[in-house]
Amino acid sequence: MASPGSGFWPFGAEEGSAASESPGTARAWCQVAQKFTGGIGNKLCALLYGDAEKPVETGARAAPGATETRPACTCDKKPCGCQKAEVNYAFLHSTDLLPACDGEITTMSFLQDVVDILLQYVVKSFDRSTKVIDFHYPNELLQEYNWELADQPQTLEEILLNCRTTLKYAIKTGHPRYFNQLSTGLDMVGLAADWLTSTANTNMFTYEIAPVFVLLEYVTLRKMREMVGWPGGCGDGIFSPGGAISNMYAMLIARFKMFPEVKEKGMAAIPRLVAFTSEHSHFSVKKGAAALGIGTDSVILIRCDERGKMIPSDLERRILEAKQKGFVPFLVSATAGTTVYGAFDPLIAIADICKKYKIWMHVDGAWGGGLLMSRKHKWKLNGVERANSVTWNPHKMMGVPLQCSALLVREEGLMQSCNQMHASYLFQQDKHYDLSYDTGDKALQCGRHVDVFKLWLMWRAKGTTGFEAQIDKCLELAEYLYNKIKNREGYEMVFDGKPQHTNVCFWYIPPSLRGMEDNEEKMSRLMKVAPVIKARMMEYGTTMVSYQPLGDKVNFFRMVISNPAATHQDIDFLIDEIERLGQDL
């Protein structure tokens, strides 16, 4: 295994390691690791001993015990050459890789070395003794390394170094203490599937060039519609580049359903439309309205109760008001799992109103849709089966790698009519196979990335019950956190009662603010607490959790759990860390 010379290695000894705490275990574990192929055993051992800078087999800086405990290889040369190819990347360039003549060995070796770097990163991602982030300010990071693009090629040695450097400064989004976003965790089967997707490197527009992936999209979307509760899984759908685009699709299709002439004639030909969503809904509803030429003023925000759920009576009132003004209500976007509170809008009551006024009902379940996998929690989405369309992002609560977002539509054929443009160079009508599998023309995109395979393979690997267990565990952890802090000194909950999703919203009140009256001074000081603690978390690199203000509530922490790697100990750690970093404020 060639060692790109610079000695620049992402997993330095300074971070410490689990093994250094118990060298006996490490040694036993290293013995097992040595059975492993691809030089990985050596690297794992080195890692365990807190020194991965040089692979063991180079003979330099060998991890203690690594060579003498290597049980599998009994050849007489030490270090033996049987486990490595001598490739000196310092003299090689990308032009030496395939499709170069005789490029196979160099290519396999190069890709294997990249994989070794990635596998180490994966192992480190789950290691609590490593940092979640090695934070650098943007200007620092720009100066830390030369990131510029040049006329001349770099060597493959430099390319491997680029990979290591990139990962050194990356956030370990799979780390058990990374709670910053709705999408966290790193699923091993999902990762494998994404590597395969990259290798297959194709495009979803036709069956012709993505036969398996097109079928898997068909199978997977049907299964998701079954989970939503549409009979036989009937309907339509697509994997789109994220929840915001899925929501935009819903708005686009709802408009087309009511006024199909809009496709040719534009908004000029139809009455003024209005859409409704809650004041806690995701900003993409407004973003979509701006893009589609509807305008953000035509998105009416419905009031929420103190738990962040849309109030149906306010929805009805605002619908009537809009109608009186001569506007045409065409869409209600209910939210199943709001971004900040994790609230579930009352879907049954909303469905009744939509039915009464003949309005398209969309459910934005980007975050909460995952709960449909759980027999214990899916009641929170009761009524979703009455929706006309549903956004559901498996890349959030189900832990599928980014990105994977589905829009599901109850009525079949509508997406196609809405979006098709009949490009004859792509969707030829005289092909020799069943053209219903050429689904590209129902998309807004022309080329479309393969997002389905990672979800499909994870579903095969876990089964529905596996997703259920994973999701139930995250919700249980959120409840654990809630129970732990609800009456704890120095904490105040943003809303009362057990969280419905894994969102736990709270203020940490430093000792200096405790007992103060809730006046302006306290609020202006409290407002600064979460940002400072967060900045310190990032500088220490120990954990990451999000914060934000909401309405008249000053900055509070929004804890979310979607990473199956998290445990009770990680929740305990988070609380201790917030107190450690915030007690002097």
Add this chain to the structure above:
Amino acid sequence: MASPGSGFWPFGAEEGSAASESPGTARAWCQVAQKFTGGIGNKLCALLYGDAEKPVETGARAAPGATETRPACTCDKKPCGCQKAEVNYAFLHSTDLLPACDGEITTMSFLQDVVDILLQYVVKSFDRSTKVIDFHYPNELLQEYNWELADQPQTLEEILLNCRTTLKYAIKTGHPRYFNQLSTGLDMVGLAADWLTSTANTNMFTYEIAPVFVLLEYVTLRKMREMVGWPGGCGDGIFSPGGAISNMYAMLIARFKMFPEVKEKGMAAIPRLVAFTSEHSHFSVKKGAAALGIGTDSVILIRCDERGKMIPSDLERRILEAKQKGFVPFLVSATAGTTVYGAFDPLIAIADICKKYKIWMHVDGAWGGGLLMSRKHKWKLNGVERANSVTWNPHKMMGVPLQCSALLVREEGLMQSCNQMHASYLFQQDKHYDLSYDTGDKALQCGRHVDVFKLWLMWRAKGTTGFEAQIDKCLELAEYLYNKIKNREGYEMVFDGKPQHTNVCFWYIPPSLRGMEDNEEKMSRLMKVAPVIKARMMEYGTTMVSYQPLGDKVNFFRMVISNPAATHQDIDFLIDEIERLGQDL
């Protein structure tokens, strides 16, 4: 290396192999391969000998010569265990992988086995003796394997089998004889970068969670703007999910620039807009107009000359006509590299007209943008530096893995004003770092996949000069094809003269139609020729090339070359294959 038991292997002996043609070379090559780590050497050897069903090291069905010619390992046990870990996947599930306690070894072993499958696929992709596609009709493919999703988990053995099966039926888009789309080829550095991107598994919305990738997007977009010719690379931009969305962004921003009130008030508040593009332009311009509420009727198609280039005088005439009707021209979308003919619109003349009438000039260089990397060919885009926005898809002519599309905008800040919604939970204004790096709010998407890294790493590996060489080579090959068929019996060119891009459009005239008058009968028979040849190509799996009708021209082949793996021999092969498959028609 555990061998998932079923004997189901994607690269069966029935496809033949290069090695079986020259066993001496294969043996020498195998000797080299044996130096390789990870059991890959054995698999490569087995592959060379046309029998990859069982890895050599199991001792069963060893490839002839493989064990005795293995020079690197000198240990005394045969087969020796030093190169494999004994992991029996038949009893393991995804729950045994990380983050499971003691999941490291199983995880590394599993991911390594996936990588072995992928590496074999990669090597096969470049092997001309393998099929481009193992075609099955949709219903056949659905029955060939059980693709369904179930409640219960599968074992890791089954998961590996799923991976092999998926690749067995995949199109080898990197195959030197795959010419079907504008995106072909499989770049090894790009692939490595995409694997790294999957492993880092993050999201582009903030610097906080994607520090390196955000900086690399900044560096790369600036460099691309420099290549476009904007002074100092100034301006704005974003990587979007494909060229259609990039074009839609351009339309959205152009509208906002002229009528910023559209964001809040919608199309109802502004005059009727019209956009202009050529009749050969990409369908995404109309698709975008439909989505944005402008309407497809408001996209006016400008006539093209016989080479597929927009006629500027017709553009000016139609602008005046629209203005007379009281409509407001707001966008001209010129095309640099049309999809079918590969034509470059006359950008300087169009820029003059846009300037005269104060219309936003967009250049859709999704396909042709790559030519900016070539000193020999970039003149075809002269005038692009006068555009207000440019679409440029590195996943097409530059061979970057899918997907990678950039929208470049000359005026800075406009995208942000157009799309921002100030979500306080994501874009907190009191963070501790420079917020100009939180670029997520200028996107239509909320979450956004990391598409930049593969382009950046490839650029580092090739340098601008490497991309140039690659692109020049593809254009040279297209010219070779053109010269070879322009006067050849049985061929008729769709348009006269040397192609400007790598698009070579032609009819193959089977012997039975040669010498016939160009009457209706001939056309109705000629129309069927390309579809039948294409269907036969797919059934034999030997090559793939696209065809389509255009205007009054019946189905013709559109050959494009963007794969650096293609050679003169592959072009010769294509011609021979068309003649072989079409001579009886």
